[in-house]
Amino acid sequence: MTDIASVSIARPLSELADELGTSFAEYGFAVIRDHGIPADLIARAEEMSKAFFALPDETKRSYILAGGGGARGYTPFGTEKAKDASVHDLKEFWHVGRDLPADHPLAEYMAPNIWPVEVSGFRETFEALYAAFDEAGRKVLSAIALHLGLDEHFFDATVEDGNSVMRLLRYPPLEGAEAEGAIRAAAHGDINTITLLLGAEEAGLELLKADGEWLAIDPPEGALVVNIGDMLDRLTNGRLVSTKHRVVNPKGEAAYRARYSMPFFLHFRPDYMIETLPSCVDENAPPPISSHEFLLQRLREINLA
Template identity: 70%
Template sequence: MSTIASVSLDRPLEDIARDLGESFAEYGFAIVRDHGVPDDLIARAEEASRAFFALPEETKRSYKIEGIGGARGYTPFGQEQAKDAEVFDLKEFWHVGRDLPADHPLAQFMEPNVWPAEVPEYEATMRELYLALEASGRRVLSAIAIHLGEDPRFFDPAIEDGNSVLRLLRYPPLPEDAPDGAIRAAPHGDINAITMLLGAEEAGLELLTKKGEWLAVSPPAGALAVNIGDMLERLTNGRLRSTTHRVVNPRGDAVRRARYSMPFFLHFRPDYLIDPLPSCIAQGEEASAPEPILAHDFLMQRLREIKLA
């Protein structure tokens, strides 16, 4: 495949599974159109996100929750640092997660959400966006399952009540006092199963190809940039790539304006055992396949690496 695939989720999954799978195998990324998330919902979410980030710094920081690794609420500018990076990323963000009843067996793994009282529409809008992106992600995973030779519903039990997170993200105008080498998002791989990104149409997102070259990811307005995360790469024994990617600093007039995006990190259930699929392990290579690990243990391991836990 010579370029990142761009597919419509309106088409039968059997018709797009091959294109999606080959794009994820080569680039780790694909562009998804007609994903089912309504345009008006995206617009309302963008407006609510901007309203929150426009609040005074002291107000925003009142929603920072200590001791939970940024799992919910606000994470201030300069907090997150990519694995192996020497300086922090130039961004601030808010996390929305799944709400579970207190007596749910997985409730211990998921912190309760908090909501900014200063933006009344924030909670309802972000809950709606969370569910819409989750539904779209479930359909993408069904296409992936078909590509892997599995039943289309193969991933449904793995993501049921999963620890997925919606991130509302703001990259501020480039600060003059930024540390040398700091960029909006340093090269990294995502931890989760798949990431569904709204707001990637503005220049900046780049992936690292197998040839070691940086390639721009430029979806049309309203489309999703979808990429494979480390959990799914591990499950497929590297057949699908969790590609290193970054968000580079802008040039020209864009230096003076903020950049906003809304990635949805679709996770497996915390108690799901990430055990490489037999169909993805060639005969004689069983010993080199990754060891099985629970999704929660893998998540915590990676959060420690990026200094969020």
Template identity: 65%
Template sequence: MSDIASVSLERPLEDIARDLGESFAEFGFGIVRDHGIPDDLVARAQAASEAFFALPEEAKRAYKIEGNAGARGYTPFGQEQAKDATVFDLKEFWHVGRDLDAGHPLARFMEPNIWPAEVPEFEPTMRELFNAFDASGSRILSAIAIHLGEAPDFFDSAIEDGNSVLRLLRYPPLPEDAPDGAIRAAPHGDINAITLLLGAEEAGLELLTRKGEWLAVSPPPGALAVNIGDMLERLTNHRLRSTTHRVVNPSGDAARRTRYSMPYFLHFRPDFEIAPLPSCIAEGAEGEAPEPILAHDFLMQRLREIKLA
């Protein structure tokens, strides 16, 4: 396959499974159109995100929660650092997570959301966007299950009440005093099962191919860039690729513009055991497969590596 697949989520699941599955195996990425997230909702979320990030620095920092690894609320500019990177990323962001009742058995893994009082429309809009992303992600995972030879509902129990996170990202105009080598997002792999990204039509997102070359990911306006995360790569014993990717710094007029995007990191349940699927392990190579690990333990391990925990 020579190009990243671009598919409509309105097509039959078997067709989506074939095209996306091949693209995920080769590139770790696919483009998804007709994903079911309404344009007006995306526009409202964009406006609410911009309104929050336009607040004074002191007001934004009031929503930074110490000791929660950035799982909810605001993470200031210069805080996150990619694994093995020597300088921080040039971005700030806000995290929205799943709402669980206090008595829910998984509530201890997920802190309550907080909301910026200065932007009243923020909470209802982001709750709606979170649920819309969740529904689209579930259908994509059904296609992935078919590609792997499993039933369409194979992942349903694994993601039920999963620890998914909606990230609202702001990359400010490039600062003149940025550390040498700092870019908007240094090369990294995502931790989760799959990532659904809105806003990638703005130039900058690149993936690292098998040949060691950087390839631009350029979905059409309104489409999703979807990529495999480390958890799903581990579950499939590397059959599906969690590809290294980055967001490079723009040049010219674009360097003086702010860039926004909205990735949704779809996670398994914290108590889900990520054990390589037998169908993805070659006979006689059982000892080479990754050891089973709980999704929560894997998440915390990776958060420590990127300086958020």
């Protein structure tokens, strides 16, 4: 995988911060091992994700949240498309978000979760996985903070009760000649702060290098692939880069089977103002914008709002 960092997050953060930060600055990506998400929880979540997507189409569609922009519940095949893309991505997905009490000051930004009753233990499993993703993401952000010369806990308040979303993804198998080399997810950058991805060991994920070449990412089984999102790119004025990436259908036998993955889109708080860090300011620094307004702009661009 060329020079993309592959680090054990079990090491002291001070030892790995610059290795991680350098990878994020050049590639926008890194691989995280020993991330602390239990293997048995991951296995259980994978089984339940497959069980849900195996349900009849009519059943799955009963969990579409009308007017919700796909923020919770089910989004069917052929809905989302990458920014500036002319066709929809070849995928279906389910979203789990943060549950806040009705009287919480940020509750207006986050709809309650909905849960499929057809898959036993679904809610308990994915609430546990969401919490584990959240914790792992905060640890990665602490390493990023150290790399940027900030206090290790700088990002804690920025993501506290953030509008983070966990996505269960299924890319269905394709038929005939169209299967090999088809685009399951067109080239795009992620909207959020950082993305943590489980399931990338299944071939197909590629990032666009600065020289215009596509680089396949092939992490060890169970590792997280982490990438910088547009919000953190904006906060650092491009010092850490939100790299375009895509999911292509692999060649050979793998092209004819479904691909499953579970990304966690870690977000700032909706009321957090994304204003360039003082150490990253120059004449090209973008104007401040709230995390929520930035999210809405981008959701409109990808056909989800």
